[in-house]
Amino acid sequence: MRLVHDMLQVMWHSPQAGLCILDQNRRFVTANPTLCAWLETPLEHLQEQDFLTFLELGDDYKQVLADMYQDMLQADGETRPTVLTLRGAHENIATVWVQGDLFDTEQGERHCAIWLHKVDTFVGQEEIHYRSLIEHQSQFLVTRWRPRDLVFTFVNDAYAAFYGSTRADCVGQSMLTFIVPEAQDIFLNKVAKAIQHTEMFTAEEYVRSDAGSWHWLRWINEPIVDAQGQIQFFQGMGVDVTEQVLREHALELSDTRYREISEISAESLFSYFYGPPSERRDLNQRDPKQQTLMPNYQDITTPDTTWIWERDWEPEASTKRLTGYSLAEMDALGGWPVLVHPDDLGQFNSSRSNLVAGERRETEYRLITKTGQVIWIESRLHITAASDRPGLRVYGSDRDITDYKQIELALRQAVAEQDVMLKEIHHRVNNNMQVVSSLLALQSRTVAEPQVQATLAESRARIMAMADVHKAIYESPSLAGIDVASYLRHAISRVRSTHAVNLSLNIASVLMGVEQAVPFGLIVNELLQAVFKRASQTTSQTTPANQMGVTVSLDALTEDKFAERQHAAGISPDLETFIKLQTQQPQSERQIVCLTISDRYGRVEDDGSELTMTIVQALVEQLDGVLELTTSSQGLRVTVSCPVNEPYAKTDTSPFWRTHAAKQDNL
Numbered sequence: 001m002r003l004v005h006d007m008l009q010v011m012w013h014s015p016q017a018g019l020c021i022l023d024q025n026r027r028f029v030t031a032n033p034t035l036c037a038w039l040e041t042p043l044e045h046l047q048e049q050d051f052l053t054f055l056e057l058g059d060d061y062k063q064v065l066a067d068m069y070q071d072m073l074q075a076d077g078e079t080r081p082t083v084l085t086l087r088g089a090h091e092n093i094a095t096v097w098v099q100g101d102l103f104d105t106e107q108g109e110r111h112c113a114i115w116l117h118k119v120d121t122f123v124g125q126e127e128i129h130y131r132s133l134i135e136h137q138s139q140f141l142v143t144r145w146r147p148r149d150l151v152f153t154f155v156n157d158a159y160a161a162f163y164g165s166t167r168a169d170c171v172g173q174s175m176l177t178f179i180v181p182e183a184q185d186i187f188l189n190k191v192a193k194a195i196q197h198t199e200m201f202t203a204e205e206y207v208r209s210d211a212g213s214w215h216w217l218r219w220i221n222e223p224i225v226d227a228q229g230q231i232q233f234f235q236g237m238g239v240d241v242t243e244q245v246l247r248e249h250a251l252e253l254s255d256t257r258y259r260e261i262s263e264i265s266a267e268s269l270f271s272y273f274y275g276p277p278s279e280r281r282d283l284n285q286r287d288p289k290q291q292t293l294m295p296n297y298q299d300i301t302t303p304d305t306t307w308i309w310e311r312d313w314e315p316e317a318s319t320k321r322l323t324g325y326s327l328a329e330m331d332a333l334g335g336w337p338v339l340v341h342p343d344d345l346g347q348f349n350s351s352r353s354n355l356v357a358g359e360r361r362e363t364e365y366r367l368i369t370k371t372g373q374v375i376w377i378e379s380r381l382h383i384t385a386a387s388d389r390p391g392l393r394v395y396g397s398d399r400d401i402t403d404y405k406q407i408e409l410a411l412r413q414a415v416a417e418q419d420v421m422l423k424e425i426h427h428r429v430n431n432n433m434q435v436v437s438s439l440l441a442l443q444s445r446t447v448a449e450p451q452v453q454a455t456l457a458e459s460r461a462r463i464m465a466m467a468d469v470h471k472a473i474y475e476s477p478s479l480a481g482i483d484v485a486s487y488l489r490h491a492i493s494r495v496r497s498t499h500a501v502n503l504s505l506n507i508a509s510v511l512m513g514v515e516q517a518v519p520f521g522l523i524v525n526e527l528l529q530a531v532f533k534r535a536s537q538t539t540s541q542t543t544p545a546n547q548m549g550v551t552v553s554l555d556a557l558t559e560d561k562f563a564e565r566q567h568a569a570g571i572s573p574d575l576e577t578f579i580k581l582q583t584q585q586p587q588s589e590r591q592i593v594c595l596t597i598s599d600r601y602g603r604v605e606d607d608g609s610e611l612t613m614t615i616v617q618a619l620v621e622q623l624d625g626v627l628e629l630t631t632s633s634q635g636l637r638v639t640v641s642c643p644v645n646e647p648y649a650k651t652d653t654s655p656f657w658r659t660h661a662a663k664q665d666n667l
Contacts, residue, residue: 018086018095018116024073026051026066029111038086038093038118051114054087072100073110086116093118141217141238143175144224147195147231150175159238164210179205195231198223204241216245253388254313268322268398270314274355275391277308307391309335309352322377322400324370341366341374355392357385364401376405423474430474433467458529464494465525469517481513484593488524488554495528501535502549510556510593513645519619520593520642526619527597527638528552530612534636535601553596556644562592591644598637616640 012019018035020028028046036043039054046054052062086093095116102112141162144154155170163170163178176184187203194201203219218241224233273279320326323339330336340348344365351363361381366374381396437460444456468490472482485507496503512520535550613629620627625642 016117020046020051020114020116022051022112022114024110024112026069035116038095069112073102073112139239141236141240143236143238144233145175145236147191147223147234150191153233162209162240178207180207191234194221194223194234198225198229198231215240215242217241249388256387267400268315268318270319270396270398271312272394272396273310273312273386273389273391274394275307275310275386275389279389279391312393322369322398323367329370339367339369341368351379351381352394355381355383355394357383357392359383375400375402377401426470426474430467430470433463433470437463437467461495461525461529462522465491465521466518468494469514469521473514473517481511482517484510484512484517484520485554487517487521488552488595491521491524491528492552495525495532501532504549504551506551506553506555508555510554510591511644512593516623516642516645519622520595523616523619523623523640524595526612526616527595527640531597531599531636531638535599548600550597550599553594555594556591557594559590559592562594562641593642593644595640596637599635601635 012032013034014032015034018032018038020031020035023029027048027050031039031043031046036046039046041054052066055062055065086095095118097114097116100112100114102110104110139158140156141159142154142156143152143159145152151174152171155167157167160167160170176187179187183205187205190201190203193199200220200222203221205217205219206214207217208214217238219236219238221234221236223231224235226232314327316327319330323330325333325339330339333339337345337348347363348365351361359381360383363379365377365379367377368374378399378401379396380399381394384393384395386393440456440460440463444453444460447453447456468487469482472487472490476482486509488507489505492503492505531550535548617627620640620642623642625640628637628639628641630637
């Protein structure tokens with residue numbers, strides 16, 4: 001209170017300052033002669049009048065000023081210089097509310113002492129002081145511009161120097177000249193909103209400096225209003241935030257990379273840029289640990305451009321733990337590919353060629369560590385489009401899977417041992433059947449009746465047919481099935497040893513599983529026994545002796561080929577039904593095995609083979625197949641057709657199981 005009183009006494013008679021004291025309702029308590037002269041109103045007429053009634057203000061701005069006054073009274077706040085136009089009797093006087101000091105009277109009322117200065121004197125002095133502060137400083141870019149046409153009325157030296165110009169050349173130009181076209185609409189929308197609400201606004205501009213480099217400038221634009229609250233100018237203060245924006249972008253990019261890499265569970269993580277050499281970063285600006293390029297790889301998708309690999313990020317510790325080399329040591333050797341086992345280098349290079357954004361890849365290869373140890377690596381790659389430059393970003397992980405490979409090897413050895421055991425079982429089954437066959441042979445020697453001997457011989461043949469299947473299984477590389485062609489040749493040799501006939505073979509290699517091989521082997525035995533027996537007992541009256549004989553053919557066809565061949569030759573109703581059933585199956589590449597045995601020994605007589613055909617028919621039905629029996633004056637023809645079950649429904653491509661072309665044998 002005492003300080004305010006002393007200041008009022010000093011300034012009360014100043015011709016440059018208009019002073020007054022207002023109560024808490026903004027009514028004049030007193031005013032100095034200078035203010036009374038400005039208002040052309042004696043003091044007695046001012047007292048008890050609302051201060052706002054002497055201001056040339058719009059109703060909206062009067063309310064703003066009234067609210068500001070109340071806030072100041074309640075919060076003991078300081079006022080900021082505000083332009084006010086005093087309404088005199090003959091002319092209006094532009095003033096600036098410079099200061100408002102609060103004090104309480106002895107009666108406990110709160111009053112406010114207000115200092116007002118004319119704009120011409122105050123602003124003139126302040127403008128000189130203001131310009132002396134900002135014109136020559138280099139930290140901030142400072143401008144003042146008109147909102148109606150965006151024309152500069154003032155710029156400081158820093159702003160002019162940034163664009164390689166002078167202050168005189170900049171003043172009078174539209175500020176849109178210095179904003180890239182892509183950002184002008186955004187800036188104009190912000191200006192319009194700031195004018196509508198009489199508010200400050202911020203803006204960021206991506207501009208090219210006089211040196212040709214691109215920069216991010218962040219601006220704060222503060223409105224300067226007149227007595228009516230209308231914006232006359234915007235005061236802009238800008239700062240170069242390029243480094244900050246780049247850091248933010250790098251942080252965002254790093255965060256993105258981290259999220260991508262964290263999705264991969266691995267021991268050694270890395271990130272590489274893969275793109276044109278023109279997009280190679282300046283190595284002097286990179287971390288020394290990230291300056292080495294991997295050897296170039298030719299991208300299959302862009303054969304005219306040799307793209308480069310450039311390390312973005314790779315942890316030193318995990319890389320050294322995996323390989324034994326530091327990044328510097330590894331780069332000195334020529335990069336990661338140099339450590340790859342020579343036998344796996346082609347596979348490694350293929351996994352890093354023809355990359356496509358959005359693709360994920362996995363590969364396994366061997367790597368030679370610093371100690372010379374050979375380890376197995378599981379490598380996973382995730383390829384994305386680079387967001388900071390043209391090219392691809394490759395995120396990946398390398399994991400030591402040597403232990404898993406050793407476990408896999410142990411499992412393979414266990415499976416191999418199991419195969420040996422199963423083969424031994426089949427071998428013993430074969431031996432047991434051989435023993436049974438031998439017992440039947442001994443038994444037949446004690447029997448004098450030819451019919452009994454024949455029956456025992458047929459039983460021995462059937463037992464040997466099954467024994468041969470088990471023998472073929474344990475001699476086969478795969479325990480899952482056998483090559484029927486090999487089995488058929490062996491069965492023919494066994495049966496033919498007791499029958500002297502001319503024989504013609506047309507046999508293709510066909511694969512069949514164990515569950516089908518045994519019944520199919522019995523079918524082969526029954527038909528061969530019957531046909532060879534007929535051949536040995538029949539003398540044709542219509543066929544020359546040199547044209548007599550037996551033909552055996554074996555083939556495997558796809559369903560479509562099988563149907564075409566049977567339709568061309570004419571089919572029976574049973575066979576037509578079989579074809580329809582097979583073509584309705586979901587396995588479009590299912591194979592049909594066709595066994596045909598025919599002879600040229602004239603018309604078939606009743607030879608008592610009814611049991612044989614009954615057995616064959618039952619076995620064919622067990623295989624879901626069909627049996628065709630045709631006779632003519634030339635001889636007999638029997639065809640068995642059945643589908644091959646998985647896993648041999650499709651032709652195997654391994655060397656042993658590859659289906660061979662049919663070949664003609666004359667035995």
